[in-house]
Amino acid sequence: MSALLELQSVDKRFGGLHVTRGVSFALHAGDRLALIGPNGAGKTTLVNQISGVLGCDSGKISLLGEDVTRLSPAQRVRAGLARTFQITTLAPHFAVQRQIELALFEREGRTGRMWRSVDAYPALQAEAQSILTRFGLSDHAGTATEDLAYGEQRLIEMALALALRPKVVLLDEPMAGVPKGDGNRLLAALDSLPRDLAVLIIEHDMDLVFRFANRIVVLAEGAVLADGSPDEVRRDPRVRAAYLGN
Template identity: 60%
Template structure:
């Protein structure tokens, strides 16, 4: 079942074309990575898909619905969630409370938050369960300012999961994460729901080739290649333009 259909997306800033006729489809449960050299248009593409940036032309369908003209918050309500390369967590609010707030936003009870949070036992239990699945119970009552950076990236994923996405866009989930904490993020990605379609933008080729079932390669805003990890490894053009020696990963 196709959950995301991107058709002929284009975006230019002045005379500079940043995304150039990008087309692909994503199925439920599929894991796809978008890679390419700096300036290839990766983040611009994800911003277009997420509704942060309006496309010059092209169409985006989410679960069969044309969402091309929808703002980002409406796409969130239809199941398209993204994280950002730079952390956007509230630094002083405990992780458990932040995940609970995301659940309240999802179910429409955010306007009743003046009540005692103990009245929302089910919400707190769901938040605790999400954090436990990501091995974050140990920091549930800590604020991001008190956490290691790897844990902060996991809390961002927890917030995204609290919104029950059908498509999850992860913009460089390993950005800023020390090697000593990288395994936490890798393990969390391995445990994402099997029916969730996931797209990651990532420069860490170890993560890309471990995680992705499919890799989309961008160069100068256009799709250079689209295939399985093995196909991308063997693609001579991709090796020359981007992978180089990393093609041996």
């Protein structure tokens, strides 16, 4: 089975600081991969390289078999990649459903026809409503995102990413800042993601990591320290010493 996302010897330096060092791994359809490691290991830098926010000094990134190493973030989205960020990047004054509809318009290449009423696109309206239902947000369709709890805003970010119908989605610390009471809703949303979607998640909550992931890649000092199943990683003495604790 061919990889949906493949990294080959990805490298990044900032001056004398070597942040990612020859990182190689691949994601296939249905993978639930957690990227973990101590602070400063290079996790966010690597995700920024995958999404195109940062370039690569050397190495190659392929998406659905195509070299995207030099493509912009927008081009990578159109090629099948979506991501969320550690800090929410939602439009605070827009209603929830309108934000989903805008994402659908962008996906369909219809943003140049936004002068027409959204009522002229009943199929997109129905899809937006279906997405809101999947994430338990139907009751907030007309609510501005600034008026929602932080955990609900994180759900909206995931919904926006899924609205693009990606093949690969990158989730950067989805539980960051989420109150304990909203955690179960986020976990349920993660469990409901399409089974053929490849998911890479950065997360410091080890309970979530070991519940969600079927594979874990551990970064240490910018390089891959371990890559295996949760049980294999849990038992790896190098991982325990570097991150999980003895």
